[in-house]
Amino acid sequence: MKLSREEVQHIALLARLGLSEAEIEKFRIQLSDILENFEILKKVDTNDLPPTAQSIALQNVLRSDETKPSYPVKDIMENAPQREGNCFKTRAVLE
Amino acid sequence: MNDLHQLTISQAHQLLKEKKTSSVELTKAILARLAKVEDKVHACITITEAAALEQAKEADKSISSGKIKPLTGIPALIKDVMCTRGVKTTCSSKILENFVPPYDATVIEKLKADKTVILGKTNMDEFAMGSSTENSAFFPTLNPWDLDRVPGGSSGGSAVAVATDEAIYALGSDTGGSIRQPAGFCSVVGLKPTYGRVSRFGLVAFASSLDQIGPLTKNVADCALVMNVIAGHDPRDSTSAPYPVPDYTKALIPDVKNLHLGIPKEYFVEGMQKEVRASMEAAINKLEELGAKVGRDASLPLTKYALAVYYILAPSEASANLARYDGVKYGFSFQDTNNMWEAMEKTKQFGFGAEVKRRIMLGTYALSAGYYDAYYLKAQKVRTLIRRDFDQAFEKYDALITPTSPTVPFKLGEKVDDPVQMYLSDVCTLPINIAGLPAISVPAGFADGLPIGMQIIGKPFDEETILHVAFAYEQSTDWHKRKPSI
Numbered sequence: 001m002k003l004s005r006e007e008v009q010h011i012a013l014l015a016r017l018g019l020s021e022a023e024i025e026k027f028r029i030q031l032s033d034i035l036e037n038f039e040i041l042k043k044v045d046t047n048d049l050p051p052t053a054q055s056i057a058l059q060n061v062l063r064s065d066e067t068k069p070s071y072p073v074k075d076i077m078e079n080a081p082q083r084e085g086n087c088f089k090t091r092a093v094l095e
Numbered sequence: 096m097n098d099l100h101q102l103t104i105s106q107a108h109q110l111l112k113e114k115k116t117s118s119v120e121l122t123k124a125i126l127a128r129l130a131k132v133e134d135k136v137h138a139c140i141t142i143t144e145a146a147a148l149e150q151a152k153e154a155d156k157s158i159s160s161g162k163i164k165p166l167t168g169i170p171a172l173i174k175d176v177m178c179t180r181g182v183k184t185t186c187s188s189k190i191l192e193n194f195v196p197p198y199d200a201t202v203i204e205k206l207k208a209d210k211t212v213i214l215g216k217t218n219m220d221e222f223a224m225g226s227s228t229e230n231s232a233f234f235p236t237l238n239p240w241d242l243d244r245v246p247g248g249s250s251g252g253s254a255v256a257v258a259t260d261e262a263i264y265a266l267g268s269d270t271g272g273s274i275r276q277p278a279g280f281c282s283v284v285g286l287k288p289t290y291g292r293v294s295r296f297g298l299v300a301f302a303s304s305l306d307q308i309g310p311l312t313k314n315v316a317d318c319a320l321v322m323n324v325i326a327g328h329d330p331r332d333s334t335s336a337p338y339p340v341p342d343y344t345k346a347l348i349p350d351v352k353n354l355h356l357g358i359p360k361e362y363f364v365e366g367m368q369k370e371v372r373a374s375m376e377a378a379i380n381k382l383e384e385l386g387a388k389v390g391r392d393a394s395l396p397l398t399k400y401a402l403a404v405y406y407i408l409a410p411s412e413a414s415a416n417l418a419r420y421d422g423v424k425y426g427f428s429f430q431d432t433n434n435m436w437e438a439m440e441k442t443k444q445f446g447f448g449a450e451v452k453r454r455i456m457l458g459t460y461a462l463s464a465g466y467y468d469a470y471y472l473k474a475q476k477v478r479t480l481i482r483r484d485f486d487q488a489f490e491k492y493d494a495l496i497t498p499t500s501p502t503v504p505f506k507l508g509e510k511v512d513d514p515v516q517m518y519l520s521d522v523c524t525l526p527i528n529i530a531g532l533p534a535i536s537v538p539a540g541f542a543d544g545l546p547i548g549m550q551i552i553g554k555p556f557d558e559e560t561i562l563h564v565a566f567a568y569e570q571s572t573d574w575h576k577r578k579p580s581i
Contacts, residue, residue: 008456015414015459016421016436017452018444027456030514034457037515038403038470044477051475052482054304054334055531056291056555061333075197081428090423091435 001035003028099124100260101578104169104317107263111158111168118158118168121263122151122212125170129214129261132581136237136246138255140175141183142215154210165320166211172262174253175216176223177308178297179203182213186299187231188221190420190427190446200297201332202266202308202325209324214262217252221448222417223273223301225249226520229511230450237507238280239579240545244504247277253311254281259581264321265311270302271405272499272524274309275536279499279548282538282577284318284565285311289556290531291336294329302412303334305405305528314575315537315566319343322558338556346559347566352386354564357393357492362523367501370542375498378539378549378568382496385567390492397484400477401526406518407461407474408529413451414458420446453514482530489554494564497523499536499548523550533558537565538574 008028012019019027073086082089099121102110110116126144133139147170154168178184178196180203185191199207206213220230228236228251236251238244239259246255250267254277257265267274269287278285286309293308300306310321326340358379363372383389422428422442429441447455461470488495500520510517527534532552539549549568553561569575 011456011460011463014463015418015455016439016443017447017455017459018437018440019452020444023449023452027453030453031456031460033515034406034518035460038407041400041403041407041473041477044397044400044473044480046473046476046480049476049479051472052478053475054290055482055529056289056334056336058291058334058336063330063333071197078197079194079425081422081426082430088423091433091438093435 001032001039003032003035100128102263103313104165104263104320107169108165112163118151118154118212119148121168122147122170125214125262132259132261135242135581136239136255136259137234138217138236138252138259138261139172140185140187140216140218140233140252143182143213146182147212147214150210150212154212157210164209166206166209166324168210168212169263170212170214171206172214172217172253172256172265173203174219174250174265174267176219176268176299177203177266178299179213179216182216184216184299186222187219187233188447188451189232192427194425196297198297201294201329203297205324217250217256217265219252220249221451222299222413223249223268223270224413224450224454226272226276226517227510228252228277229507230448232448235507238504239581240282241504244506244545245280247280247504249273250311251277254278254283254285257281257283257311257313258579264313264317266308267311268298268306268308269528270305270409271528272521274311275499275524275534275548275550276521278311278536280504280546282546282574283311283313284315284535284537284575285309286318286322286535286558287527287533288322288326288558289533291334292533292556292558293325294327294332294335296329296331300416302409303416304412305409315562315569316344316347318535319347319562336556341559343558343562346562348563349567349570350386351382351564351567354493354560355388355390355491356382356564357390357488357495359393359395359398359488359495359497361395361398362497364501364522367498368503368542371498371501371503371547374540374542374547375549379496381571382564382568385571393488393492393495395484395488395526397477397481398526401481401529402518402522404474404477404481404529405525406457407470408478410454410458411461411471412458414455414462417451417455478529481526485530485532494560495552497550497552499523499550503542503545503547527552531555533561535561535565537569540574541577
């Protein structure tokens with residue numbers, strides 16, 4: 001399984017991950033190599049098998065619908081890279 | 096008597112209880128030890144000296160009023176992947192370099208409630224992705240048994256801290272071997288609990304269906320003491336199991352009569368170092384002498400698929416979890432643009448290191464349209480088979496014995512540019528996370544002065560049996576008493 005440059009760029013776009021030219025080439029080779037190691041799974045017959053998402057059989061864990069105090073807004077905002085008052089400041093989504 | 100920093104939890108507890116030392120005295124001794132060896136091994140990212148001494152004073156007050164629990168006043172270090180209120184939690188990543196959590200992880204709350212003393216945070220592979228602690232964005236941690244070698248990873252800082260007496264115990268996290276492999280490489284005890292046994296609330300997420308927090312300690316009895324505190328249901332983690340927690344110290348029985356131990360042949364892989372094989376054979380003979388019935392023909396035929404399954408599932412979950420680092424709410428944020436998408440892309444480009452990017456790419460690919468069925472869904476189905484493999488083995492055996500790693504610690508730089516080789520160093524530990532089982536690594540020998548670890552794997556929620564086997568083995572050997580000369 002050899003990835004093309006375009007495929008690497010497409011995956012990076014899906015992940016919204018910026019890559020340098022050097023990284024695109026490095027990952028193209030390394031990811032191709034790793035994907036080749038995944039080919040082994042084709043040998044396993046998995047017809048009619050259920051997938052396992054996690055290993056303990058807990059389902060539909062619910063909590064009671066009660067309001068509780070949240071963390072103080074001040075503490076949460078402390079980590080904001082950019083803020084205006086108690087709002088996170090970000091760039092325009094629509095121009 | 097040992098120097099104070101050399102004490103185990105139970106020894107230190109005894110002295111505190113008898114008022115032969117104080118938590119302040121103990122904490123000062125540990126801080127002095129840290130000052131002495133930290134420049135050589137680089138195990139810590141943050142040391143909170145003033146806060147630790149404050150907590151030690153509080154612990155001493157509590158002890159004078161007659162309130163003392165096994166971890167009260169005992170100094171510990173925490174892997175920098177668990178949120179600590181008011182103390183930076185970096186995950187060894189540039190993207191979280193200045194992140195100060197507004198809350199404590201549940202495990203931290205529990206340790207604080209028992210008045211343990213938190214000394215600071217330990218180095219790790221960035222976002223717990225790695226097997227050598229070389230993927231830290233800040234600096235590598237060195238193995239105290241040979242400073243040219245890696246301590247293992249991703250909880251390398253925690254393992255080194257315990258090995259060098261920089262802490263009486265430490266917490267780590269384990270997604271594919273990240274507690275056990277460094278424990279093996281540094282000759283300390285490391286336990287990965289059953290998935291769901293310990294709350295993951297406040298543990299920065301890497302692969303949510305595989306991650307577990309666990310102890311790194313100087314011996315097996317200490318491991319049981321820490322488990323007694325951190326295990327248990329937490330309503331804030333809906334994957335934590337609502338089952339009662341036993342007293343793990345009751346499992347510390349010095350013989351293994353009536354236990355049936357299986358040796359899965361697939362774990363004695365090609366390419367396994369001959370000294371590791373020899374140590375395992377000696378350890379298995381020892382367990383037999385101690386009364387265990389040993390099945391040398393146990394088999395887990397699906398083992399050869401575990402590496403591929405893991406490196407599809409873990410990166411897939413990681414790519415979803417790490418999408419949150421968009422530079423808006425916290426963490427590093429690229430500012431030099433007015434374009435929203437460019438800001439997000441550059442934030443990740445400059446905030447994440449090579450291994451994290453590699454896994455985001457891998458996971459995004461495995462989850463993308465057209466490949467989801469062939470990779471992610473296929474891996475989840477093979478996961479079902481791997482779990483059944485173990486279930487079948489456990490119909491016959493009480494626990495399974497394998498090496499923790501196929502080799503002794505490797506040299507710094509040796510595998511850093513070869514991801515496939517690096518991934519192979521976790522070949523004995525990954526399947527256990529895939530199946531969600533508990534497993535412990537205990538010191539089991541040395542090859543030319545480099546540590547070898549033995550892994551004991553248990554049934555789901557049966558940490559007691561693996562602690563039992565580990566304790567019996569430890570009591571009959573001296574490996575855990577050897578210390579690196581540093």
